[in-house]
Amino acid sequence: MSVALRLAVTPPLATAPMLAALRSHTVAGLERHDAATGTHVRSVRGRHGPAVVAIRPRPAAEHVPVRIDADRRDLPEVEQLVRRWLDLDAEPAVIDAALGADPQLAPMVADRPGLRVLGTTDWFDTAVQTVLGQQVSVAAAATFAGRLVARYGDPGSGDMRCFPTPERLAAADADEVQGAVGLTRARVRTVLALARAAADGLDPAEPVRFRTDLAALPGIGPWTVDYLAVRVLGDRDAYPAGDLVLRRALGVGSAREATARARQWSPWRAYAAFHLWTHAAYGSSSP
Secondary structure (H helix, E strand, C coil): CEEEEEEECCCCCCHHHHHHHHHHCCCECCEEEECCCCEEEEEEEECCEEEEEEECCCCCCCEEEEEEECCHHHHHHHHHHHHHHHCCCCCHHHHHHHHHCCCCCHHHHHHCCCCCCCCCCCHHHHHHHHHHCCCCCHHHHHHHHHHHHHHHCEECCCCCEECCCHHHHHCCCHHHHHHHHCCCHHHHHHHHHHHHHHHCCCCCCCHHHHHHHHHCCCCCCHHHHHHHHHHCCCCCCCCCCCCHHHHHHHCCCCHHHHHHHCHHHCCCHHHHHHHHHHHHHHCCCCC
16 A cells, blocks of 8 residues: 655755765665655555555654655554654754754754754664774675665565565575675674574564673674664664764863763753754755
């Protein structure tokens, strides 16, 4: 079933950085991005089968046009997935007023009012892609993820594919994954450990245990845990203080200094981090 929806959003909505981030992280087979029309298409899993969502956000609008192709029983849940993914329930006036009071952040907030924190449509997908992105470029991470989807993903709707399930990856041979995707042995070990943990019940619905269990996995450090707290748990005060790009943008040399600098941004430190990342990656892109 295909439906066209207009998802309500409180303006402003900083669409340029949102689309730029989606474009740069696009995974072949799982997603398509059309820069000319500002449309992003993504395959997701519904409870009753694969689904595809197409979004076309506009900066001044009070609605985000979305098309969902899914089993009709999955439509309400997929709609909510899209809302969380795009952070459509944020209150930009409150957040921008708080962060705009900081001299360093003020020009960024003025440049990109209504900046959203991108979430996820599938926590395991986002967690694996985060691991794949450790110590490599965004483009390289997207390439690795595309190979993973091509080899281990399931058929989706139309010509799209769904991200591999934890069970599928947990059962995969390490040498085969390394050969098919091109990862280092250490990165394969982390991906498979994450898959086994997810298959065994690792669940973001229990945030404290989720963070603890993540940190116990090989190759998962504080940065990955904090980043996934932002993207997966929706913790708007989570803050990956150890992030190198973040520290450079702040002009500090350590995670401790980055944490101290961010103290006044609570409870919106995740938005501050996205402003700093966006500024570093996309400059002064307009809304």
